[in-house]
Amino acid sequence: MNLHEYQAKELLKKYNVPVQEGIPVDRADAAEEAYKNLKVQFGNNFAVVKAQIHAGGRGKGKIQGTEQRGVAVGKSAEEIKTIASNILGGTLVTIQTGAAGKVVNKVLVAQDVYYPGPNPVKEFYLSILLDRSKGQNVIMYSTEGGMDIEEVAHNTPEKIFKEWVHPSGGLQPFQARKIAFNLGLKGEAFKNCVKFVINLYNAYVGLDCAMLEINPLFKTADEKIIAVDCKMNLDDNALMRHPELEALRDISEEDPTEVEAGKYNLNFVKLDGNVGCMVNGAGLAMATMDMIKLSGGEPANFLDVGGTANATTVEAGFRIILKDPKVKAILINIFGGIVRCDRVAQGVIDAYKSIGNITVPIIVRLQGTNAEEAKKLIEESGLKVQSAILLSEAAALVNKAVA
8 A cells, every 4th residue: 555755754753764844735825834834843945845646756747738847846935835736636747657647636845955054965765675585675775866766776776785684683783884884974974874774664664564765865964864755655464453554545546446346355456458357366367367468468457356256246347347448358267166166157147237238258267166067057148258168268269359
């Protein structure tokens, strides 16, 4: 589950991670008031307006049809109000959103961290995620933080450092010191960075994050280390331990079909292909997607209905798949183990009759418990549903449908 920047920063503060302070608002006049409050608090005429969407690249992105960036600096209440007005309600297009962009419903009015001081400021990059190949969390960091981190990783990968953390031992103090040293920090900034890294790692583990990215990690002119931006992704499977965090979910930022699938406990991921697929079991789903590609099609989705598929879940899956106008055929590939094939077949028939007016070919491959009975049910239903038992038969029917 992705969080907005302002939500993630509030959670980090509970773990004593210093952040760029800000006030989230959803109206231009509220942005003006937020600026005034920040000016009183920090004594700085400058403030930053940051669009709140679940995507990176906001500083380079633009509101559709305008030259307004997703992140902009203002130096007066009126200027901040104007910027907020230009961003709110607009569609922000970034390198991560694609051409469709995302509608901005909130902005974060934040303190300006580039205030003058005795030392130069500096932007770094730091993120924590799971390295599945090693079975350990890894801290990735670089001296080259900011909006061009993707180019840094691509063109100069030697500037990206990695520090692995063993799960049984946790992050050790010497590792935090190593990170601060590799970032070239000294004195007070070095000490503050060590504390920052330790507290950030504690937040990552304590909140059951799947990914936590700070870009930029910022050294201020007075040697403080703060998180200026934060991207936080929580592990959905761990939300049962954090019911208060589930309330932070913003479904307006998610794909509507994936949200609908979640209501029926369907594991659904939308893709860009032309063959919709409905399968029980993640492994079989991956094999089915491979089979679709080998037969000349492209999978339009990943949809795992689980081991207890019935007429309700099958119908829900049908409706979700059919919302995609690119779909030229639907392949249902079920292995009858926990659930009997004839039960699934009856669910397909009931769903077909309930939805009605289905114009794309439907191919049903059922194998396992009561597979023959299931094939007979489908063939005698009188519906335009093609059945198969062998995977090769299903592949041939898919090839014919998309040719």
